[in-house]
Amino acid sequence: MMRILLTGGAGFIGSAVTRLLVQGRGATVLVVDKLTYAGDRRSIRDCEGKHGFRFVQADICDLPRMQALMAEFRPDAVMHLAAESHVDRSITGAADFIQTNINGTFAMLEAARAYHASLDAAGKSAFRFHHISTDEVFGSLGPTGAFSETTAYDPRSPYSASKAASDHLVRAWHETYGLPVLVTNCSNNYGPYHFPEKLIPLIILNALDGKTLPVYGDGSNIRDWLYVEDHAEALVTVVERGRVGETYCIGGRSEKRNLEVVQTICDLLDQRVPAARPRRELITFVADRPGHDQRYAIDCSKIEAELGWTPKQSFETGIAATIDWYLANDWWWKPLREKKYSGERLGLIEKK
Ligand code: NAD
Numbered sequence: 001m002m003r004i005l006l007t008g009g010a011g012f013i014g015s016a017v018t019r020l021l022v023q024g025r026g027a028t029v030l031v032v033d034k035l036t037y038a039g040d041r042r043s044i045r046d047c048e049g050k051h052g053f054r055f056v057q058a059d060i061c062d063l064p065r066m067q068a069l070m071a072e073f074r075p076d077a078v079m080h081l082a083a084e085s086h087v088d089r090s091i092t093g094a095a096d097f098i099q100t101n102i103n104g105t106f107a108m109l110e111a112a113r114a115y116h117a118s119l120d121a122a123g124k125s126a127f128r129f130h131h132i133s134t135d136e137v138f139g140s141l142g143p144t145g146a147f148s149e150t151t152a153y154d155p156r157s158p159y160s161a162s163k164a165a166s167d168h169l170v171r172a173w174h175e176t177y178g179l180p181v182l183v184t185n186c187s188n189n190y191g192p193y194h195f196p197e198k199l200i201p202l203i204i205l206n207a208l209d210g211k212t213l214p215v216y217g218d219g220s221n222i223r224d225w226l227y228v229e230d231h232a233e234a235l236v237t238v239v240e241r242g243r244v245g246e247t248y249c250i251g252g253r254s255e256k257r258n259l260e261v262v263q264t265i266c267d268l269l270d271q272r273v274p275a276a277r278p279r280r281e282l283i284t285f286v287a288d289r290p291g292h293d294q295r296y297a298i299d300c301s302k303i304e305a306e307l308g309w310t311p312k313q314s315f316e317t318g319i320a321a322t323i324d325w326y327l328a329n330d331w332w333w334k335p336l337r338e339k340k341y342s343g344e345r346l347g348l349i350e351k352k
Pocket of ligand 1: 008009013033034036040058059082085104163187
């Protein structure tokens with residue numbers, strides 16, 4: 001029964017991990033989240049009021065606050081997910097990405113280092129700092145091959161560069177100060193509670209509304225898609241049983257071209273909510289994202305062999321479950337979408 005301090009727990013992946021820890025594992029969880037535009041307490045409303053669950057609104061860059069929270073809560077592990085996560089936003093304004101992803105991770109590491117130093121020998125060896133990162137730090141692949149734990153870093157967007165920097169800091173705190181760290185690098189996630197600006201929810205909701213379905217370039221970019229609940233299960237497995245100092249790559253073994261993803265959503269929606277015309281007709285190709293990585297793929301054989309984790313959902317079952325979730329839960333996405341995210345992905349970056 002672990003005590004977990006989890007940053008970013010009101011976000012997309014953090015909320016799935018929080019739900020799994022609180023409802024599935026009976027863990028004691030302190031969620032620390034600033035509640036930026038991407039954070040929403042409604043995503044963890046099923047955990048509110050549950051024994052062992054607590055939420056604190058705070059900025060991870062606030063080092064004294066992070067130190068005080070760790071000293072007070074006394075976690076067995078920190079799971080660090082809080083980040084600015086949207087690549088398009090990082091292109092139009094990188095400052096928040098540098099601040100939260102780099103300086104915020106630095107503050108979390110310093111707070112964890114001070115807390116770790118205060119523990120007795122048993123506490124010291126049990127403690128884990130788990131940094132959650134992305135496969136985008138590895139850059140872009142050609143038609144063959146896959147990223148693994150030994151792939152050299154080659155980030156190409158402000159987002160991936162800021163995550164790469166944070167990964168390096170985490171490893172440095174392990175090598176230099178002996179902080180017991182774990183790092184995971186995961187491929188693209190999709191599933192329930194995904195913010196409506198991201199590709200899959202945007203396409204589902206625009207298709208439902210009969211709006212344009214924007215696809216970057218010619219739609220040939222390939223991503224390896226992982227259902228978010230499979231990612232949450234992998235993260236909890238790593239924090240429970242991963243080897244200190246190790247990196248684990250996590251992926252869905254589900255490579256799809258962007259156009260294929262959009263067409264699949266159109267076809268599944270046509271079956272569920274028939275429209276006058278096939279929704280594929282709404283697909284519109286738009287100018288490509290600058291520096292758009294062509295292909296990501298993950299070799300996740302290490303976590304499979306060492307920790308026995310494998311994804312439960314195929315893309316086909318996961319995307320169907322995701323569409324069904326959006327159809328059944330407009331209470332969650334309607335208020336977010338009505339605010340500002342119903343139009344073209346390129347033009348509607350929120351002004352803070
Ligand atoms: P998200 O944008 O949905 O959620 C981020 C959360 O962090 C939000 O709740 C936000 O309020 C919070 N946050 C942001 N800045 C903060 C700050 N300064 N202090 C405290 N809280 C802050 O992101 P996500 O998609 O859930 O991603 C979570 C993590 O997983 C990120 O580190 C991301 O890099 C990584 N990741 C994401 C994916 C993906 O496909 N979404 C894939 C691999 C790795």
